[in-house]
Amino acid sequence: MKKLTALFLAMFMLTGLSLQAMAQQQNSQQQQGAQQQQGMQQQQMDMDFSDEDLEKFVEVQPALEEIREDFTQRLEEAEGQEAANKLQQEAGQLMVEAVEEGGLDVDTYNNIAMALQSNEELRERVDGMM
Template identity: 65%
Template sequence: MKKLNHLVGAFLLSFVMVGFAQAQAPATSEVHFQDQQLEQFVAVQPELAEIRQDYSQRLESLEDPAQAQALEQEAIQLMVEAVEEQGLDIELYNSIAMAVQSNPELRERIESMMN
């Protein structure tokens, strides 16, 4: 079951940077985000990190794949709600997250906003 825990934990750890919707994002080099959108993206990160940490710890103790999957779905739902409460839709959140990965200038901008 350690392998299951590792995989589920990896899923939750990658959640923030990869996103969780199935929609395809436009080419990141062509995307321009408004300051307010970036501020919303930054503002939700602490809550997502808290959810990720809490659920990663809870998942480590599970051995039943069905229970792990249910807990994973619960974590995803909480993350979706957190993003939406910040005023972002999931597609926009994912677009920003992907752009941050591929655009060093945007990554630096986001990092400076987080400090």
């Protein structure tokens, strides 16, 4: 479970999303029909990953974890918001490069990470590969 927590933190740094931005996005959805359609698309997306993509996803985790650990420490020591923003951008770029070097595009990586949050079966498949 600790690995998945680190994985989710890396995903949020990678995409530049914050939990607050995600909550705002969810709150902005006004129509229940749109939410149902999104839920159906999410369920469909949850099962659309090949074993090869999931293996690549798992294989890139150590590199992302190393970047996350390095930049977490550096962010704690950053002096000022501008320095912190620069470090976050640098970390995000390194994570993008790590994902792409691992053979995945960022969208596929993010889709897998998002699907892991809502699909227990997929989580178990990924856990089995770790």
